[in-house]
Amino acid sequence: GNSVTQMEGPVTLSEEAFLTINCTYTATGYPSLFWYVQYPGEGLQLLLKATKADDKGSNKGFEATYRKETTSFHLEKGSVQVSDSAVYFCALLMDSNYQLIWGAGTKLIIKP
Amino acid sequence: GAGVSQSPSNKVTEKGKDVELRCDPISGHTALYWYRQSLGQGLEFLIYFQGNSAPDKSGLPSDRFSAERTGGSVSTLTIQRTQQEDSAVYLCASSVSSNTQYFGPGTRLTVL
Numbered sequence: 001g002n003s004v005t006q007m008e009g010p011v012t013l014s015e016e017a018f019l020t021i022n023c024t025y026t027a028t029g030y031p032s033l034f035w036y037v038q039y040p041g042e043g044l045q046l047l048l049k050a051t052k053a054d055d056k057g058s059n060k061g062f063e064a065t066y067r068k069e070t071t072s073f074h075l076e077k078g079s080v081q082v083s084d085s086a087v088y089f090c091a092l093l094m095d096s097n098y099q100l101i102w103g104a105g106t107k108l109i110i111k112p
Numbered sequence: 113g114a115g116v117s118q119s120p121s122n123k124v125t126e127k128g129k130d131v132e133l134r135c136d137p138i139s140g141h142t143a144l145y146w147y148r149q150s151l152g153q154g155l156e157f158l159i160y161f162q163g164n165s166a167p168d169k170s171g172l173p174s175d176r177f178s179a180e181r182t183g184g185s186v187s188t189l190t191i192q193r194t195q196q197e198d199s200a201v202y203l204c205a206s207s208v209s210s211n212t213q214y215f216g217p218g219t220r221l222t223v224l
Binding site for chain 1: 143145147154155157160162168171203205211212213214215216217218
């Protein structure tokens with residue numbers, strides 16, 4: 001079946017460090033891929049998405065590229081801030097479906 | 113514009129009581145989804161509505177759970193005879209089509 005695997009957290013970084021959160025997927029077909037972010041005490045916010053291979057999603061300095069050859073959608077940011085501390089979820093959605101398939105989430109802690 | 117809203121934001125109830133959780137989707141969004149987020153299970157899909165119809169109820173964990181949607185807008189998730197394992201954050205999302213889903217802030221349910 002379809003699934004998403006993302007790196008376990010927590011990930012702890014210093015402010016201005018480079019961030020990578022790995023996400024790989026298994027899917028029978030060509031899904032759309034998403035990163036959602038959940039700040040402490042808040043709901044899920046769409047961070048970025050990509051709907052086909054080689055697309056790059058970007059928002060708020062975060063980027064992720066849909067790599068069909070490696071079935072990956074890794075999240076990157078060049079210089080993190082304390083305000084980026086949150087839990088990040090990778091998810092996929094098949095064209096023929098409506099149910100988001102979620103990774104387990106990665107907690108990111110940024111220290112000043 | 114207004115996002116997805118959910119009420120109440122927090123609900124504490126006693127085991128065995130019934131609870132109703134409400135979701136107001138983004139205006140014009142025809143699709144509505146309920147998910148559950150709990151510590152041990154991560155994010156789980158519960159049910160999906162297209163208009164007022166629920167083509168897939170397979171994610172509902174037991175027959176104590178039911179949901180309805182009226183007027184193609186507001187949805188109510190009802191849990192009867194609540195159990196402690198029902199404690200979780202219940203998230204509602206809506207979308208124009210079965211692609212990008214926008215989430216509300218969630219209802220935190222605590223069953224004592």
